[in-house]
Amino acid sequence: MMGVWFEDDPRLAVIGKRLSKVRHVIPVMSSKGGVGKTLISCMLALALSDSGFKVGLLDLDVTNPTAHVVLGVSVGSTLPEEEKGVVPPEVGGVKFMSVAYYSGENPLPLRGWEVENVVREVLAVTIWGELDYLIVDTPPGIRDEALDVIKYFRGCRPAIVTTPSPLTLVSVRRLARVVSESVGCGYLIENMGGSKPSERVSSIAREFGLKYLGTVRFDGSVDSAVGDLGRLKATGMYADVRGVAERLAEDLSG
Ligand SMILES: Nc1ncnc2c1ncn2[C@@H]1O[C@H](COP(=O)(O)OP(=O)(O)OP(=O)(O)O)[C@@H](O)[C@H]1O
Numbered sequence: 001m002m003g004v005w006f007e008d009d010p011r012l013a014v015i016g017k018r019l020s021k022v023r024h025v026i027p028v029m030s031s032k033g034g035v036g037k038t039l040i041s042c043m044l045a046l047a048l049s050d051s052g053f054k055v056g057l058l059d060l061d062v063t064n065p066t067a068h069v070v071l072g073v074s075v076g077s078t079l080p081e082e083e084k085g086v087v088p089p090e091v092g093g094v095k096f097m098s099v100a101y102y103s104g105e106n107p108l109p110l111r112g113w114e115v116e117n118v119v120r121e122v123l124a125v126t127i128w129g130e131l132d133y134l135i136v137d138t139p140p141g142i143r144d145e146a147l148d149v150i151k152y153f154r155g156c157r158p159a160i161v162t163t164p165s166p167l168t169l170v171s172v173r174r175l176a177r178v179v180s181e182s183v184g185c186g187y188l189i190e191n192m193g194g195s196k197p198s199e200r201v202s203s204i205a206r207e208f209g210l211k212y213l214g215t216v217r218f219d220g221s222v223d224s225a226v227g228d229l230g231r232l233k234a235t236g237m238y239a240d241v242r243g244v245a246e247r248l249a250e251d252l253s254g
């Protein structure tokens with residue numbers, strides 16, 4: 001269902017095949033760093049899986065992957081199984097793929113084209129099979145990986161993560177515009193917000209035709225729960241992300 005833009009790299013045809021049984025791709029994005037993209041990606045994947053969906057999670061923060069830390073996956077020693085491609089290991093019911101399986105905790109300092117090359121390689125080798133949702137964690141910014149997801153996952157529904165802080169909102173408006181003009185639809189998730197949805201955030205959603213999926217509370221217990229799925233799922237943050245997941249699934253059920 002997901003299409004790709006064809007050039008002469010043979011991997012591009014393979015990518016289309018790899019994603020052919022994936023119903024919805026949700027890239028989790030933000031032009032701002034440290035707003036909670038990785039935590040929300042992991043929790044969203046776990047919550048959708050808990051609701052009975054077939055879910056994959058791809059860490060596409062190529063130079064600085066961290067989703068495995070949130071999920072408590074130790075990397076660098078055993079490589080995922082290979083069978084004419086790479087089979088993503090299951091973590092908490094979610095098929096999880098990350099370059100960290102190969103790079104471990106070593107730095108992977110790459111420039112623009114090199115990043116796109118890794119993205120193509122990962123997309124070309126990973127065997128997702130049938131999925132209801134593929135959640136894609138991305139690095140901050142409106143450049144390489146962020147542009148690549150829009151390019152390779154045609155028909156995706158980006159979920160932009162923001163905080164209610166004015167500085168973040170200035171930045172997020174720019175990404176909201178890119179998403180609105182290039183993809184035409186998507187979602188906005190407010191993280192580290194108050195108990196009520198922020199009007200400033202929901203007005204950006206309205207302005208750019210994005211659907212506001214709600215607010216996720218600031219939860220001081222989340223850092224100590226990182227790496228432990230049981231404890232992560234017991235946090236207030238996870239309870240709020242479950243609400244976000246329900247609204248997302250409801251929006252895509254029609
Ligand atoms: N809802 C929350 N409650 C409390 N702390 C949070 C919450 N969301 C995020 N954080 C804090 O923010 C930190 C950064 O989160 P995370 O790594 O998910 O952000 P990110 O947007 O993926 O960052 P990067 O831009 O570097 O990829 C977390 O380690 C945690 O301390």
Ligand SMILES: [Mg+2]
Nearest residue numbers: 037038061066
């Ligand atoms: Mg991150």
